[in-house]
Amino acid sequence: MRTQVAIIGAGPAGLLLSHLLHLQGIESVVLESRSRAEIESTIRAGVLEQGSMDLLIQAGVGHRMQQEGALHHGIELAFGGRRHRIDLTELTGSAITVYAQHEVIKDLVAARLAAQGQLLFQVSEVAPEGIDTESPSVRYVHAGEHYHLQADFVIGCDGFHGVSRPLIPASVRQDYQRIYPFGWFGILVEAPPSADELIYAQHERGFSLISTRSPTVQRMYFQCDPKDDVNNWSDDRIWNELHSRLENRDGWRLKEGPIFQKGIIGMRSFVSAPMRYGRLYLAGDAAHIVPPTGAKGMNLAISDVRLLSQALDDFYQKSSSDKLHGYSEAALKRIWRAEYFSWWMTSLLHNFDDTTPFQQQVQRAELENVVSSRALSTALAENYVGAF
């Protein structure tokens, strides 16, 4: 079997790359270890930056996002019993759309299948070979049969725990990492939205986030011990915790409803560089992770594959490898800015184990500065909508 580009992983990075390559007349095969039903139902990210929205629309896969996604022109920062609005559109001219990642996945899977794209689910034993030669390949098992797929390039879009990144020798790879001493307890709730826009709340009991998924399903998070067990948290205990952290003086009330999913996620900042070795290229979570506070993970996956699709287009249409050679450096520039923003938002809004009373006061003063200075609000807004 032969293709031009072998893509490992059908997350937002792998699927969008395959779709963009198809629009450019470049063949690819996507190998995914999970089932279609699983990837289309895993609840993860939900915020799309302006640039991500624009790319999905240009690529012809933004129709449902435009119809069903919620365009948000601002976010709120809550602290000290008050909510403060950051007007993203007034400050930057751009907005965000809240549209669940698994809906983006559904749209991309539908587009690949409609174009008779080669998208294989439930593959196992995926093993790239010869990545430091000009004829790499990938061995895998599908429906009990062993296959050997020859390609010009292998793209690792297989997430943080995938097989691709470890293939880059330790002697050329540098990993940068920070693990945070807290996690996020996330719930999905059947209820109407509590607010028109996302609320990021800082409180002495810890951070919380009120987000939405649809007019009837809401996503809420609160800072927790990453080693805690969801079984320790009854619905009543969760609502009490959220109410305490979101207490306010303006009469606003959180809307409760049946909780139908609970989970705890760890928080990590991670970058692996370079994002290329020979004919292997990495994109998305395979190369970097951000804590979700800045809502950047899916957006970075999208911006990586935008660059990679342009570089592969130049290679096939203009016989130029310049952009391929510059891919890692160009992608990392944006990634580090998003890493910085995600770390900053996390530090601004969370309680750290070793926070002293002095640091608490400084954190509060920084929040006051952000909401009262147009320059600082603009900097937050620019980073949030991805205007860099």
Ligand SMILES: Cc1cc2nc3c(=O)[nH]c(=O)nc-3n(C[C@H](O)[C@H](O)[C@H](O)COP(=O)(O)OP(=O)(O)OC[C@H]3O[C@@H](n4cnc5c(N)ncnc54)[C@H](O)[C@@H]3O)c2cc1C
């Ligand atoms: C709770 C939560 C909330 C988040 N919120 C946001 C947000 O608001 N905004 C935002 O932008 N980001 C957010 N993120 C991050 C975002 O979900 C990820 O950054 C995004 O999924 C990265 O996409 P990806 O395609 O690189 O990787 P993934 O989505 O992880 O996809 C990788 C795919 O590769 C497959 N795979 C792995 N190994 C193999 C193998 N060996 N062979 C074949 N297939 C393999 C996996 O099954 C998976 O389908 C959030 C994440 C979490 C967990």
